[in-house]
Amino acid sequence: MAVEENRPVAADPSVLEELQGIRRSIDNIDAALVHLLAERFKFTQQVGRLKAVYGLPPADPQREVEQIQRLRALAEDSHLDPAFAEKFLTFVIAEVIHHHERLAGEVVDEPQETWPDGASDVTAAAPDASPPDIS
Amino acid sequence: MAVEENRPVAADPSVLEELQGIRRSIDNIDAALVHLLAERFKFTQQVGRLKAVYGLPPADPQREVEQIQRLRALAEDSHLDPAFAEKFLTFVIAEVIHHHERLAGEVVDEPQETWPDGASDVTAAAPDASPPDIS
Numbered sequence: 001m002a003v004e005e006n007r008p009v010a011a012d013p014s015v016l017e018e019l020q021g022i023r024r025s026i027d028n029i030d031a032a033l034v035h036l037l038a039e040r041f042k043f044t045q046q047v048g049r050l051k052a053v054y055g056l057p058p059a060d061p062q063r064e065v066e067q068i069q070r071l072r073a074l075a076e077d078s079h080l081d082p083a084f085a086e087k088f089l090t091f092v093i094a095e096v097i098h099h100h101e102r103l104a105g106e107v108v109d110e111p112q113e114t115w116p117d118g119a120s121d122v123t124a125a126a127p128d129a130s131p132p133d134i135s
Numbered sequence: 136m137a138v139e140e141n142r143p144v145a146a147d148p149s150v151l152e153e154l155q156g157i158r159r160s161i162d163n164i165d166a167a168l169v170h171l172l173a174e175r176f177k178f179t180q181q182v183g184r185l186k187a188v189y190g191l192p193p194a195d196p197q198r199e200v201e202q203i204q205r206l207r208a209l210a211e212d213s214h215l216d217p218a219f220a221e222k223f224l225t226f227v228i229a230e231v232i233h234h235h236e237r238l239a240g241e242v243v244d245e246p247q248e249t250w251p252d253g254a255s256d257v258t259a260a261a262p263d264a265s266p267p268d269i270s
Binding site for chain 1 (some may be wrong): 147150153154157158160161162164165166167168169170171172173174175176178179180181182186189191198202205206209210214215216219220222223224226230267
């Protein structure tokens with residue numbers, strides 16, 4: 001069917017219905033993504049607390065390398081751009097660091113409890129997430 | 136338990152075991168996130184094709200506003216920072232635009248098929264995702 005200059009021909013209800021259906025799927029996926037991200041941050045906070053209590057180092061470069069390799073492979077399998085998967089991890093880790101910075105700011109009287117990080121449980125993008133940098 | 140200067144006390148196998156368990160959960164969530172993102176991009180590509188074929192406008196500001204409001208509400212319900220949920224949408228839309236730019240570059244002989252966008256099905260962060268900007 002010829003299309004003239006992207007001029008709307010939205011009068012066809014079946015087309016709009018199809019569009020609505022796809023959008024509902026996108027909305028469902030977005031809801032799932034938000035809830036999974038919420039759960040992920042709960043786990044990284046657990047890691048942060050564990051590392052604080054037992055004095056484990058905040059970063060684990062080997063773990064980070066493995067995470068990136070694994071995510072890139074999963075992305076390829078699902079036909080997602082591996083570079084995007086890695087960027088996504090970097091994006092999430094930035095929020096993890098932000099969380100821990102806020103946490104550190106809230107409980108300055110109890111530095112042990114505010115120890116990071118869980119950052120290394122996300123990606124290698126946080127090599128500077130050592131305690132002195134949390135402010 | 137007192138902790139001395141975050142010095143590793145990783146000799147305790149039960150602690151490392153607990154850490155490993157949490158990390159496995161994080162890995163499972165990351166795999167789910169990657170697969171959901173892959174599926175989401177398939178849907179936004181469907182939207183892009185549909186809009187191209189039927190000459191629907193690439194952007195839908197009202198839809199975008201609703202998406203942001205909905206995602207922020209879902210984030211609050213799941214104790215995720217609403218501002219992060221909105222940033223996440225912005226991050227994803229940037230990739231959607233990137234996808235369509237590549238698509239446009241691959242099929243320059245068939246401009247109708249390369250019409251964006253599905254961008255408006257993600258967030259309001261892509262007001263400039265009009266066809267002339269795709270290059």
